Amino acid sequence: MDIDISLVGMEKGSQYETIITSLCDDGSKNAAPFGTIAYSKDELMFRIFKTSLTASNIYNRRKFIVNITNNAKIFTLSTIGKLPKEYFTDDKEAILNNCDAYLKCEVETLKEAYKKHDPVKSDGKSYIIKAKVIEIVKNKPCPQIVNRGLYMLIESLVNYTRIDIVDDKLKEYYLDRFSEDQRVIKKVGTKNDKESIEILKNVLEDKGYEIKKFEP
Ligand SMILES: Cc1cc2nc3c(=O)[nH]c(=O)nc-3n(C[C@H](O)[C@H](O)[C@H](O)COP(=O)(O)O)c2cc1C
Secondary structure (H helix, E strand, C coil): CCCCHHHHCCCCCCEEEEEEEEECCCCCEEEEEEEEEEEECCEEEEEEECCCHHHHHHHHHCEEEEEECCCHHHHHHHHCCCCCHHHECCCCCCCECCCCEEEEEEEEEEEEEECCCCCCCCCCEEEEEEEEEEEEEECCCCCCCECHHHHHHHHHHHHHCCHHHCCHHHHHHHHHHHHHHHHHHHHHCCHHHHHHHHHHHHHHHHCCCCCCCCCC
8 A cells, every 4th residue: 555644634744633542551542632743755753742651652562543533522532531432443453433534653763852942841851753654544535634733824814804903902912822823833834824824924014013933
């Protein structure tokens, strides 16, 4: 089978929000959301904090599943660690039964990384994982994959339509939001998202608004 991650809507260089499912040492199944970077036609990259169960499952087993869904409840329940068993298939492997598509992955490289200026309070240690996609299963013809870039762009567009008619406090809030939206879009967005936020930034600057660099 010729693997091509564009079949599930991934564009090289962009980051998507997906649900990683993995098997634990005791045979139980785990699910949690993680950013998935489209690295090449058949490879994905992840930065996963070592403290997560997913990190240790991947470290131990060297294989895992990337599930594609835009189901808000699956994202929510798996984030808080309360995704019921019924959300998994009967398979031996951990796979979500309600996902639009899933990608079976095998670890190619797993390296420890330390991000000095990470605002997230942990010891800063994570694994940078490069994985080969060995199989793609589509449950729906057009899988709906989540990219935060588009949502942030839409927020920026809505705020743009209001910025001239709100008070100064709200103007300032919109500009701060714009800086953050722009930062995230530059990091995770598709080419189209990145070009769009640039267009919007130029229009805002032409109107005389100052877009500051976002400092977390
Ligand atoms: C949309 C979304 C994306 C996330 N992406 C990442 C990520 O790329 N790396 C990471 O270490 N944690 C990420 N997280 C946080 C993990 O999902 C969270 O730490 C989770 O509790 C880990 O669960 P586990 O211990 O069952 O593996 C993300 C959370 C959400 C909601």
